[in-house]
Amino acid sequence: MKKTKRAKKSRTWVIKQHRDQFFKKAKVLGYRSRASFKLIELNKKFSFIKKNSNLLDIGSTPGGWSQVASKIITNGKIIAVDILPMETIGNVNFLNSDFLDEKTHEKIRNIFNKKIDVxxxxxxxxxxxxxxxxxxxxxxxxxxxxxxxxxxxxxxxxMVCKLFMGEDFLEVKNLAKKYFKNVEFFKPESSRNESKETYIFCSLLKTL
Ligand SMILES: C[S@@+](CC[C@H](N)C(=O)[O-])C[C@H]1O[C@@H](n2cnc3c(N)ncnc32)[C@H](O)[C@@H]1O
Known part of the structure; x- marks a missing residue:
């Protein structure tokens, strides 16, 4: 086998192992998606979800992040939003809506009836x-x-949000820095190495 072909095969094997590891772990622990581990890692690093948080999960389906949040939050409200349907999770109020629609914002405002913590x-x-x-x-x-x-x-x-390390990455970073005192980036181990996905963590809104 040629050297480049062997290297490619070995890289594919490493990627597959990495995926399988989190896929299997999610199954064993009853999580709906391997994405659950990304939120667990993010919360371990930044400690932003508290038992009394009011939390909004945007793009929640199939529900891995909402499951993680619902285990931590025992005394706060959780709203999850997705354009795709999501199976019920105990203390999660699900809105089957497009987040980009202003009417969805209105619904979120009405349910929380106050500012959101996370x-x-x-x-x-x-x-x-x-x-x-x-x-x-x-x-x-x-x-x-x-x-x-x-x-x-x-x-x-x-606020924690997925983004990609693409050409417009700096634009998003600058937008966040304009409005938040604290802006950090973190790529969880459970996020595929070959993916350009990363997460932005923002806290302490500036008073403009
Ligand atoms: C990577 S998945 C989320 C996985 C989820 N965090 C979990 O742990 O199971 C991305 C989701 O974003 C949703 N999505 C994309 N555009 C949306 C929009 N405009 N409004 C609401 N949800 C959207 C998709 O339907 C999809 O379910």
């Missing part, structure tokens, strides 16, 4: 196969979450 978003557009296009589309969603946070997040609240 906004988490794992929203992603369907991939097109073109990495630049995919990154721009998902990073647009991230910008929308940042803008929504300005209106709905409590002053000491936290």
């Amino acid at each position: 906004i988490i978003s794992d929203m992603a557009e369907n991939t097109t196969g073109n990495k630049t296009v995919d990154s721009i589309r998902t990073n647009n969603l991230c910008s929308e979450v940042i803008k929504f946070s300005l209106k709905m997040l409590s002053i000491n609240g936290s």
